[in-house]
Amino acid sequence: MTSLLEGAKKLVTRGSDIGARVEGLAQAVEASRGRLDDEVVDAAGATAARAAHRLRLSADHTVVALAGATGSGKSSTFNALTGLELSAVGVRRPTTSWATACVWGSEGAPELLEFLGIPERHRVARDNLLSQGREDTALQGVVLLDLPDHDSTEVSHHLEVDRLVALADMLIWVLDPQKYADAAIHDRYLAPLATHKDVMLVVLNQIDRVPEERRETMLGDVRRLLAADGLTGVPVLGVSSREGWGVDGLREEIARKVASKKVTKQRLEADVRASALRMRTVTGEAAAPTLSRERLEALEDSFAEAAGVPTVVKAVEESTRVRANRATGWPATAWLSRFRPDPLKRLHLDLGQVGRELTGTPRSSVPEPTQVQRARVDTEVRALVDDVTAGMQPAWGHAVRRASVSRLPDLGDRLDKALAATDLGVERLPVWTGLLRALQWVLVVAALVGGAWLALLGVATYARVPEPPTPEWNGWPLPTLLLLAGLGLGLLLALGARVLVSATARRRASVADQRLRQAIGEATEELVVAPVQAELDAYGRAVDGLATALR
Amino acid sequence: MTEPQTRPESPAGDPSPDAGRMLTALVQLRGALQQAVLPLEVPEVEVHRSARADMIAQLEDYVIPRLMTIEAPMLAVVGGSTGAGKSTLVNSLVGRRVTQPGVLRPTTRSPVLVHNPEDAHWFGQDRLLPDLERVTTATNDPSALQLVPSETVPAGLAVLDAPDIDSVEEANRTLAAQLLAAADLWLFVTSAARYADQVPWQFLREAAERSAAVAIVLDRTPPEAVETVASHLARMLASRGLKDSPLFTVHEGPVDDEGLLPASSVAEIRGWLESLAADAEARAGVVRQTLEGAIRNVAQRTHLVADAETSQVEALTRLREDAEKAYAASTAAVREASADGTLLRGEVLARWQEFVGTGELLRSLETRVGWLRDRIVNAVKGKPQQAERVQVAVESGLETLLTEHAEAAAERAEASWQSLASGQALLRDAGEDLGRASRDFRRRAERAVRDWQRDVLEMVREEGADKRTTARFLAYGVNGLSVALMVVVFAHTGGALVGAEAGIAGGGAVLGQKLLEAVFGDQAVRSLAERARQDLERRVAELYDAERARYLDLLASLGVDEGSPETLRQAARRVDDLRFAQSARQEPGAGSAQGSAQASVPGSGTGTGVAGGTGD
Structure with a gap:
């Protein structure tokens, strides 16, 4: 753990607040080991380690993950955003079994992809393919991940999703008219990650299946459910990846968020805060007393x-x-x-x-x-x-x-x-x-x-x-x-x-x-x-x- | 409970004495399950708690009412995921809009039961699902059941539109589970997007275990995908033990302004249901199969709950023993400490020696001059004062001892409870800090010690009532003698004392003993010392029992009965015995309906692309 502390100390020189926060968390973890419940301390230590590791990796890339239920159209959306037919789309469920990554601007990306655990054969670099259109420069620095589903009968998919959701910088939740109210996504992912709402986007896919007059109502309904989870203010976009409606808007939204280069730090800050809050409930805030x-x-x-x-x-x-x-x-x-x-x-x-x-x-x-x-x-x-x-x-x-x-x-x-x-x-x-x-x-x-x-x-x-x-x-x-x-x-x-x-x-x-x-x-x-x-x-x-x- | 009605042999009915006995056994089983609470947080108790709740609900909602009214119409419950198209299907089957489908999810409204008007009397409040209030109009209340009579539903059949099984609304999920548990036949609706979801398959697995009759409806599928999806779905069904379930496909298409699908899409299902309704024997077979499967399932799972109850009893015993051990150790330590003369050291001894006037007497063999001098001084100063100072010294020594051991015992008991998950949960909910002695313990200990001293005083007074004339008695007074007795009590032991103290402590006690013997005689002194010590021990035991009761009361308030695992097992065995006896009587030599054999629902045909494993 001391190496963790040293690593965190080096981050302070990167001039940002986040390094100090990670160091603070690491210090608290070290001081509490053996005194608090191991479960709590280990979880906080893992968060600190992950954050420290991520900060050492490329600061120019932002990892954006597309997550959602089986059949919601993640792979179609992924294909639409990348402009390529990279992910298999199918009728048989579940379709995607492993995560695929597409990188815009591959300088310094390999380490990041190692960190994410994406094997070579599932990586694609976007900058050395054919002519780059305007849309590609907008997404420069993005590592887009197509995740498997989290609610099918295949348990390995859930585990992969859990792992990558914890590592990604920005999360895009892909919902669809049939499944947008499922307990699986709200109870297991959206509500627990309410602290991370600044780094989230919600997309309601397959909007072409909904009669036109009902679309706004449905989007409003999605916002209502998100508010019930504690995610007020998260942008909700209506998209049809099959017809191509709304994909440009989605791309612009992603580019806008990524351009500020702050997404990574926001995500890590949210992680560290959540972890520190959990530790604080067990540690308390009282100042250290003196012996009388x-x-x-x-x-x-x-x-x-x-x-x-x-x-x-x-x-x-x-x-x-x-x-x-x-x-x-x-x-x-x-x-x-x-x-x-x-x-x-x-x-x-x-x-x-x-x-x-x-x-x-x-x-x-x-x-x-x-x-x-x-x-x-x-x-x-x-x-x-x-x-x-x-x-x-x-x-x-x-x-x-x-x-x-x-x-x-x-x-x-x-x-x-x-x-x-x-x-x-x-x-x-x-x-x-x-x-x-x-x-x-x-x-x-x-x-x-x-x-x-x-x-x-x-x-x-x-x-x-x-x-x-x-x-x-x-x-x-x-x-x-x-x-x-x-x-x-x-x-x-x-x-x-x-x-x-x-x-x-x-x-x-x-x-x-x-x-x-x-x-x-x-x-x-x-x-x-x-x-x-x-x-x-x-x-x-x-x-x-x-x-x-x-x- | 109403009496099971005696009817002549009906196609679906067992001879009534059998049904009566089975009913009694099931009611006893339900009672035993209700008594078998699982309050302690042992590992994996949540699973058993929900299993127990499910079983009680199923017995109350379905098994017992069904057994009582075996001739009631067959209940087909249409269940499935959010947005799979249940309500549209029910409306289309019935032929008119009886439930309100919605676009926004999840839909929350009362479940709807569609029945033939002739069968209305079967669905009263006290029949199936007794805790759902019967209403006749559409409401949004999930704890109500809307009854809709319709001519288009054949007699002998009823269709219930259940809420979804996987939406955000927890009330929907629990109600759907309850309704499916009360069904004779499941019409499980899934769609192209949902057919590989985890939650529906958990339900289907339970249905397979219970041998409930299940038919799968594949809805909301684009025409081009029907073949692939249907064959994949069929293979999944086969691999999960639902090989014999009919699979129907409903093609996705436009709905008319009533919200109904075209009649041709649902024709197959409708035809199958109607033939089932018409054939009384087939219907009875379905009902009997599902009912027997449910009874078998409940009896089986009761053993698991009985095991869980056994581990509760074990955990409770362990917790109780830990608490008792902690306090027993403290009581023994106090007994030892107060009997081996060490309480004499320090203040007590100094006071005693002052009182008796032996200042330097024991530590050096000085002349009696000093002794005489101190005696004169004491006579001038007054004895009672000296005696009181010794009393005070005894009090604070005993009190410290009692308090410290009470704290130590509470700490030990808490630590041993903290090491168990069940103990941790109990301590958390206890409300007071059980790791410390109770707040008023010191006060009670003080009072106990003073009461003891008073009792010793009484003993001496009683014993010496006729010896007042003895000069020495007059000289020292009753107070002094009682102090002397206390000193003797403290030194009365076989324990070895170390070093210089043996002389001092022993000497002090010896002097006290000599004093008392001079007044009362040898035998009387021994019995007095014994009585005084027993009194002290009794008071100490009282104090510590009160402390220990804080822990034991917590355990007693949980209401775990040690005999309930055995009661549960016996009730389950009785149900099983009756079941075997019944099936042996019906089909002699054919064996009983054991194992998780899937209900063989008589089907007029299976859906497209299922039979024979066509497709890839």
Whole structure:
């Protein structure tokens, strides 16, 4: 299909509107493939391809087809217009089994005739035969086709007619007094081609069989039936190919239409419009919507919850608190807290950078999303899609919905990966904890020293050893001071550190939250937003293409 | 229905008990056909629909009235394409202008029935073609039948001028088909321009299948072309099973001011018709042959309609199963989700733990100090508040679950219906978007969940009516206990929980269970949990059944009866049995009139150039 698009692009340089229309249609077809019903898309694609092909072929020739029921006199009319006895006329029905072509001005015609599928032996070139009369220059550039019938018992005739009616530039319908009101021609050809009435002519043949006073009434009746089909304004000519009445008028009418050289483009434009209108009923005209900010945020929230981000953030806070307290707490009791498990360890999220490198990105033990959380995620995705497809036709709405859930099965894995790959920044404790720890140990040592000194003094007093002098400071003996200060300051420090530790834990938790949410945001983007956006872009292209085609 | 009249043996009549039985069988067949609607858009259903309509129309218009009045005059219907010259032919045969031919096409006027004045009583409103109103003057109303008595038509024969079979006017086409189906004898008119058209040959093929008596009239042919066209036409007739049909030619010529052809042009046809009218036995033979052919044809085609009905029933069953499966999957998913403890996670658990005052209790083995502290705080703040917060958490979790699964089920059901052509057509005409849950589903789900919680409250209240004095009961109040019960219900499962949650969820539930057991005793707690869960399941099933009913009601409204294919087949077999029995009685040993043998119409001569295959 891309070659189709390129071919159509080249046509734009031919300076006409029609190239842009064909390109628009081709663009819409490409954007809609796989999203709309294949039948509709294929039909439109075939129209675009046919139009592109025809535009590449000779612009100097106009293909005029004579179509009608069996026995209406197409072949006689054909012979009368060409001035030769090319087509067999007969009493046995049906007569013409294959299409015959007569070309006025065969420069560049062979390709066109190949396109129409007319074999060599059914082609005649009019310009290298006998002396060209005035009438022949009038029809210069015309390729006149005599088609088989469309209503006899021979099915192959119908198929040939259907094929060529779709390819011809101008259509001349040959009716006759007996069959002009047949359902076969009105229901199958005239009414469905009402959009192409600018490139049609209707001829009422065998007018010699109608009594003279009734002829005008009959022509009026034909016009009435055509109006009922939607073909008001199509010229209706009364002709008798057997007697030769009206054939000159018909020739002039054809020449007039062909001289403007616009028939081909008119026909193709009508084709493209009809095709684009059919596609538009399924595509709709609403402009491509954008995704709303609130919905995306709500979606990210539900993803975060499903990933267990609150759990992890809480664990970060707890873990920091525990470890910092252990580091800065009063050493005497701090070691007791080793019995409390580290929440992050339980979740396997504590390995830090080095650990991750050694083991790749291991799966964390954050619990899987529960049913309720999955349900929330699904609900948010559904709400997002509802929001976006509010003005769209059902076919496109379904396509967007399908895209939105196409990657959700990967949800668990992807969230796990996001979580495990995020650097939570918890493996190291802040520097001041180290300092405090050192200070605590100093105080402990001082207390121990004081305690040991007092113990020694006590032992000495007990053993009645002469007491060595005890230094004093402000009237307090130093060992006592050391002991009391060590214990007291140690406790104070521990309590103060607790406050600091809470603050640090909360700060770290919020940093971790931010990072996790960013990772989750990327996951959301990948799993839901990107596929949906791709569908919306395709929808936009389709709507634009159709708008160009229908301008 | 009037009783079949008991008459002595007439040349055309069967012994009446036979006719009576056949009549009953045909009436039953018509009833069965009328009941066998074909509403679903399975592939190729249009063909069967029109076949069924045609058969019902033929039974009503022709077969049943004809069987009741087998001695009525033979009806010859003149049919053919637009502009073939039917009306001119009828006028010329009758000898005066009885119908109005036109130059402009198509001609729209009431069909005209020309009969002998003695036979007027045979063509009343309730005989043949009962839905056409009888009139006596020319009108343009295609649903009326103009009766014209004329002495020139022999007794025992009636001629009906039908509209054309292929013009733009659809009403003409359907009426022509209806009239031809009611004919004893077809006079099919074609012309040099039309004799190879597709539409007339479709009609003729149907006539051949039905063994209807057909005579072809070649009209509007220029004299120089008569030989060629007639021989070609004869060959076409022979190759399509109409070898024995007489072929008449009417030469094209000027009409007089009355619009009639010269008598000599139509002499042959006229003579043939008159001899047919005079020979009562030949006439009876024609009538019987056409009637039997029609009955055989109807019985045969009934089997096709029965097959079509079977495929309708199958399609209906498939659609119903798809919808049921989609909703059953959702019900099972909700049941599983609400029973395996995962609803405890998140909010519910947090609220529960706050309420019971176990903040950090389970996650670390801290001292009871914290527990005591929280209990005091709770006593100050007031229990009911805490219990309400847990209730709210339970509600929104369940509600999300129910709504999401309802949407998912609707989506699945719609997708499976969209994959079938019949489902697509039903969804298109449904009027509401069946791919989403109904608009008020969320509200109903909310109400259901609240009602369930209220019921659980009632259960606990009832059970604990005599335990109010228990200290713990007083402490937690009925609200708290019902919340505890809900928590137990949610955790009551064999499903495995993963990782850290097992401890938390299980722990919460264990605590709840211990609480309840302390108040009510072990056995009572188990039975309470079971009752609470059954109640929840029942409500969930109710909700989803209402959703599913949107789909199933659509199917029920189609009116397809599962037994109608069999009824149809039985009715057709009964008609066939009677037919065989009758023909065996009439011609013992000669076999029955089977196959598509063409009606052998006694002809006084065939048209020019037909016999022996002269011409090229």
